[in-house]
Amino acid sequence: MGNDMANYFYEDVFKSAIHDLESFYKEEYAFRVKVNYSDNYWQHASIVGRNENSTIRFSSDCCSQRINDSRDLFVALLIVCHELAHFLNHHNYFISSEDEDNRIIEAWADNFGSKIFMVLITFGEKTSDLCKKFEVPEHAGDRVNLIGDAFKKLCNMFYRNESKKYHYRIERMMHICAGISSFLQFYWGRLDIQLTVDIYLRLYESSGMYDIIETDLEFFPPSNDNFDKIIDIHFPLQNNQPAITLGLKKQYRKYIDTAFLKDLSMIKDYRRVFYQTAIAQAEKYEVSENLKEFFEDKLKELG
Numbered sequence: 001m002g003n004d005m006a007n008y009f010y011e012d013v014f015k016s017a018i019h020d021l022e023s024f025y026k027e028e029y030a031f032r033v034k035v036n037y038s039d040n041y042w043q044h045a046s047i048v049g050r051n052e053n054s055t056i057r058f059s060s061d062c063c064s065q066r067i068n069d070s071r072d073l074f075v076a077l078l079i080v081c082h083e084l085a086h087f088l089n090h091h092n093y094f095i096s097s098e099d100e101d102n103r104i105i106e107a108w109a110d111n112f113g114s115k116i117f118m119v120l121i122t123f124g125e126k127t128s129d130l131c132k133k134f135e136v137p138e139h140a141g142d143r144v145n146l147i148g149d150a151f152k153k154l155c156n157m158f159y160r161n162e163s164k165k166y167h168y169r170i171e172r173m174m175h176i177c178a179g180i181s182s183f184l185q186f187y188w189g190r191l192d193i194q195l196t197v198d199i200y201l202r203l204y205e206s207s208g209m210y211d212i213i214e215t216d217l218e219f220f221p222p223s224n225d226n227f228d229k230i231i232d233i234h235f236p237l238q239n240n241q242p243a244i245t246l247g248l249k250k251q252y253r254k255y256i257d258t259a260f261l262k263d264l265s266m267i268k269d270y271r272r273v274f275y276q277t278a279i280a281q282a283e284k285y286e287v288s289e290n291l292k293e294f295f296e297d298k299l300k301e302l303g
Contacts, residue, residue: 010058010062010063010067011063012130016127016130018033018084020123020125020126021116023125024119031245031246031247033087034053034087037057037063045057045080047091050093051092054090054092054093056080056083070131070135070136072150073130074146074147074149075150077127078154081113085109085110085112088256088258089108089112089244091105091109102164105233107171111179113179115183117179118184119252121136140184147180148202151173171223176203180199183255186254231260243258244260
């Protein structure tokens with residue numbers, strides 16, 4: 001890499017991603033992301049404000065992190081895409097005191113955010129330029145490997161399994177995997193559960209997260225949250241409109257549209273993917289039979 005690489009920071013990645021996302025919307029809708037860079041708030045990244053005042057904010061410390069290589073680039077992208085998922089889905093229009101509701105919202109931000117991530121690195125003009133500068137590989141499998149490596153760094157930076165607002169990091173990887181799989185299946189034009197399992201295992205194997213996996217499986221098992229709530233939460237936020245956030249150009253709708261129907265088939269597919277990856281994980285890492293049977297029973301319930 002050339003010396004020009006020395007002058008890129010997380011804030012540059014955030015701005016490029018937001019510019020590209022805004023370009024995916026029709027001009028007449030004047031879609032703009034409200035964002036505050038270099039905030040002094042203690043959290044590195046979050047979305048604050050209510051309803052139309054919802055604003056993504058990044059701390060000064062976060063914005064000033066240097067991008068040294070392709071892994072750093074992907075870490076920054078994972079961070080901004082998670083917050084963009086909250087923004088597009090109007091999560092700050094929803095109020096609940098239930099921890100489960102908050103975990104469902106954060107899970108959807110992980111899932112939807114990973115789809116935004118894939119759309120940006122595939123179609124985003126400025127994001128694609130950054131990928132070239134930092135020599136991100138072209139092959140989809142190699143990119144999945146790099147995402148796994150970036151996720152491990154993100155785990156060490158931010159994900160500590162300490163908050164009831166989030167699923168444990170092992171489960172968050174499942175949500176991210178489901179989002180990547182959803183994008184690739186629409187991109188390649190075929191639905192394949194085995195593809196999701198392969199992506200999931202590749203994410204873990206490439207990142208070398210075995211120590212984290214074994215510890216988390218023993219002490220922080222995946223939740224029994226009701227994923228049907230994804231529809232219950234988001235459908236009212238659509239407010240009888242075609243989508244929560246209007247104006248997305250047609251070519252991107254199959255990937256990151258915020259349209260929700262009163263139809264649980266989509267959630268059944270999501271849960272099926274989730275439990276398949278959990279079973280694959282249990283088999284690979286020889287966890288207790290009780291945990292494996294729990295997920296197998298959940299899968300059978302879906303029919």
